[in-house]
Amino acid sequence: MNLRVLNRLALRLAQAVPVLLVVAVVTFLLMHLLPGDPAVVIAGPEAGAEAIERIRHQLGLDRSLPEQLLLWLASLARGDFGRSLMLNQPVLVALGERLPVTLSLTLVSFAITVPVGVALGVLAARFRNTWLDSAVMFLALVGVSVPSFWIAILSVILFSVILGWLPASGYVPLSDGLLPWLLALLQPAAMLALFQIGFLARMARSATLDVLDQDYIRTARAKGVSEWSTIAKHAFRNTLIPVVTATGIILSLLMGGSVVIEQVFALPGVGRLIVQAILTRDYPLVQGTLLALAFLFVAINLLVDVIYTWVDPRVRYG
Amino acid sequence: MTNRRQTLLCGTAIIAAALTFAAGEANAQKRGGNLTYANVSAVGTMDPMVANAVVDLETIHHVYEGLVAMGEDYSATPMLASKVDISPDGRVFTFSLRKGVKFSNGKEMTATDVLASFERYKKVSPNAPALADVAAMETPDPYTFIIKLNKPNSLFVEVMKTPTYSFSITPAELKDQPARELEIIGTGPYQVAEYRKDSHILLKRNEGYTPDMSAKGPDGYAGKKTAYLDTIRYNSVPEANTRIAALQSGGADFIATIPGDIAKRLKGRTDITVMSVIPFCQATFMQHAKNPPLSTNRFLRQAIASLVDAEEMMEAAGQVWDRNPSLMFKPSAYYSDVGAPFYDLHSVDKAKALLKQGNYAGEKVVLETNNNYAYMRDSSQVLVEQMKKAGINVELKMVDWTTNAGDMARGTGGWNVTITGLCSGPLLGPQQWRLSLAYSQNPDDPVVTEGYAKMFATTDFAERKRIWQGIEKYFIEEGYMMKVADIADLRGMNDKFVGIKPYYMQRFWDVWAK
Numbered sequence: 001m002n003l004r005v006l007n008r009l010a011l012r013l014a015q016a017v018p019v020l021l022v023v024a025v026v027t028f029l030l031m032h033l034l035p036g037d038p039a040v041v042i043a044g045p046e047a048g049a050e051a052i053e054r055i056r057h058q059l060g061l062d063r064s065l066p067e068q069l070l071l072w073l074a075s076l077a078r079g080d081f082g083r084s085l086m087l088n089q090p091v092l093v094a095l096g097e098r099l100p101v102t103l104s105l106t107l108v109s110f111a112i113t114v115p116v117g118v119a120l121g122v123l124a125a126r127f128r129n130t131w132l133d134s135a136v137m138f139l140a141l142v143g144v145s146v147p148s149f150w151i152a153i154l155s156v157i158l159f160s161v162i163l164g165w166l167p168a169s170g171y172v173p174l175s176d177g178l179l180p181w182l183l184a185l186l187q188p189a190a191m192l193a194l195f196q197i198g199f200l201a202r203m204a205r206s207a208t209l210d211v212l213d214q215d216y217i218r219t220a221r222a223k224g225v226s227e228w229s230t231i232a233k234h235a236f237r238n239t240l241i242p243v244v245t246a247t248g249i250i251l252s253l254l255m256g257g258s259v260v261i262e263q264v265f266a267l268p269g270v271g272r273l274i275v276q277a278i279l280t281r282d283y284p285l286v287q288g289t290l291l292a293l294a295f296l297f298v299a300i301n302l303l304v305d306v307i308y309t310w311v312d313p314r315v316r317y318g
Numbered sequence: 319m320t321n322r323r324q325t326l327l328c329g330t331a332i333i334a335a336a337l338t339f340a341a342g343e344a345n346a347q348k349r350g351g352n353l354t355y356a357n358v359s360a361v362g363t364m365d366p367m368v369a370n371a372v373v374d375l376e377t378i379h380h381v382y383e384g385l386v387a388m389g390e391d392y393s394a395t396p397m398l399a400s401k402v403d404i405s406p407d408g409r410v411f412t413f414s415l416r417k418g419v420k421f422s423n424g425k426e427m428t429a430t431d432v433l434a435s436f437e438r439y440k441k442v443s444p445n446a447p448a449l450a451d452v453a454a455m456e457t458p459d460p461y462t463f464i465i466k467l468n469k470p471n472s473l474f475v476e477v478m479k480t481p482t483y484s485f486s487i488t489p490a491e492l493k494d495q496p497a498r499e500l501e502i503i504g505t506g507p508y509q510v511a512e513y514r515k516d517s518h519i520l521l522k523r524n525e526g527y528t529p530d531m532s533a534k535g536p537d538g539y540a541g542k543k544t545a546y547l548d549t550i551r552y553n554s555v556p557e558a559n560t561r562i563a564a565l566q567s568g569g570a571d572f573i574a575t576i577p578g579d580i581a582k583r584l585k586g587r588t589d590i591t592v593m594s595v596i597p598f599c600q601a602t603f604m605q606h607a608k609n610p611p612l613s614t615n616r617f618l619r620q621a622i623a624s625l626v627d628a629e630e631m632m633e634a635a636g637q638v639w640d641r642n643p644s645l646m647f648k649p650s651a652y653y654s655d656v657g658a659p660f661y662d663l664h665s666v667d668k669a670k671a672l673l674k675q676g677n678y679a680g681e682k683v684v685l686e687t688n689n690n691y692a693y694m695r696d697s698s699q700v701l702v703e704q705m706k707k708a709g710i711n712v713e714l715k716m717v718d719w720t721t722n723a724g725d726m727a728r729g730t731g732g733w734n735v736t737i738t739g740l741c742s743g744p745l746l747g748p749q750q751w752r753l754s755l756a757y758s759q760n761p762d763d764p765v766v767t768e769g770y771a772k773m774f775a776t777t778d779f780a781e782r783k784r785i786w787q788g789i790e791k792y793f794i795e796e797g798y799m800m801k802v803a804d805i806a807d808l809r810g811m812n813d814k815f816v817g818i819k820p821y822y823m824q825r826f827w828d829v830w831a832k
Binding site: 167 | 360362482498499557560717718724738756761
């Protein structure tokens, strides 16, 4: 990677600052525009008005909205993401504790999505207009259409209750062993992958079909190169260009999809953290977590751009 | 009268539970075993003085104890106190402490710890106003704690039994720790081994626990408690289907809050029992005493109250329920039928007549409810339809529970009618009811302020009950409180453990593995 590329990356990072600022302000406003009061959640429904007002004062919720926003932005500038009202711990610590769960879920899901999605797409393209193509496209359609919480509950009933193969809920840290970790994640990761596999398979099929119509593929076939070599050596790498773009999006979507899946499978990850934080109006936690996730998405996009230059040498920065 | 759905379900549960208990009692009590409890959410705080959610409290009361606690019949029962002496004028309360009681850190509990705990309570608890009339707190010796009040309060000991915002005793060294940041050290039969916020909490047996040997056995949250289980793990599993799957597949031994409609999925499993805890809460509508048009038109309030249809509302939500006109549950000594003439009238004709009497001119009435609790949402929708039939201009405002609870507590949001589930007040007595009465936004109503002052002043139970009945009748007759029904909480358990019994908040002491 030369200096020019590094400069370009630094510029992209700098461009992310206003994006993050907008995310910060919008998140803050959205949360505070929501009705509901964290002081009531903390004090409890049986607390008197006086106790609620005391907690509001302690939390600084009795200040004006612009004042609260400025205070929050000032603390962000100091690298302080605030303190969770409900968990009573710094937002970054709360996030740091739960991120391994979500990253584990995302990575296992990604590891299922990419090979299965690409393989199904390439197969469907190679055998286009056959029963295999129709079957793959039907599965892809089902994958993108079925609500994830519904299919996840059916999966739990089948694989956990009836067959007893996989645990119904909960997370086992990697430090407790690779196999228990994988067993705990396999079902939620597969359910999370289902939607993305459908999306990727359709994308890979379309990209492969485009490439298979190119002159150089015809030339390879005319030279007598075997069909699988033609696909594996000549077509596949060119198919990867749109697929790499899609995988970047998929990685982000997998993290987003974890919100529902973590709730169903009781995984203590970032998705469930956000849901709980929204339900309890834990303003600093929602704001801080969404900001951190926005930064992560920016980083993923940047990574995809870098991978792009490796996959397709014609793509250059600058 | 008990409804059919409940009869069927409870019949099965009671028979199965009876068989379980009968078979279980034959098994010898033994130490050991690990129980996993899948609950509806994670433990939010282990600070007993600020905790108010049932999920938190169920865990907290395994770790902490107070001077008194609610007994099996929910009356105030000595726990860390061996006895309580009340002066004839109802102003001085002398607590004799049990000797040799140790905290989980090994230190003996004395009056110094009790005093420090009450001082911390005054600083951090949302329920601190309960101690507003305390004139002095004294510790004449290490095993005596005295509270002196400015004015008589014959229900003061009853106030102290509350499991919500518990008056738990913690070591004196912790008295300056802020709310929700309390180091977890109690005198209970279990102690915390691992606490992962919003995921799980693991309790282990407190090997140094000092049981109350003067009691014959466990008595509600008091009595002689024995920790047989090595560990109890509370997992947060918010999705009901997953909780049931966890119970069915062995991932959990006990699960909380099963929706009535999906409890039938457990039918046919001889190794699983569905336990119905009823009464658990009561579904009650409130009418806002400060927002017009209801605040200015009692006939309109009464018209809306006459539209409540218990059966249709509860069946719409698939709820296991019981008819009860009282604001108190049946086990309560304060239970009476003063609300009966106004209960479950479901009469559109009566409502129309009352509207005419009140010269109702089509002013808008806002009914606020939430989508988180099926019985609140469905009862509200039924009431809205009834109100439309009677000719009331009603607007249904659907929000989430956090918004609904906040609006209810503070009287904000522009609502006229709203609904909630009231649990501890109807169970524990008038002293616990006081804060909930304020939901109708009239805590300063002389009926409340003067009524409670008189109730606290008298030591005669019959007189206290008469005063409470007056308050109860006033709130119902005026339409401020519209009782719908007592509702159940369904819980599920497998057959690996013995001694699990229905109770308002679940207990796992005196429970052992087969």
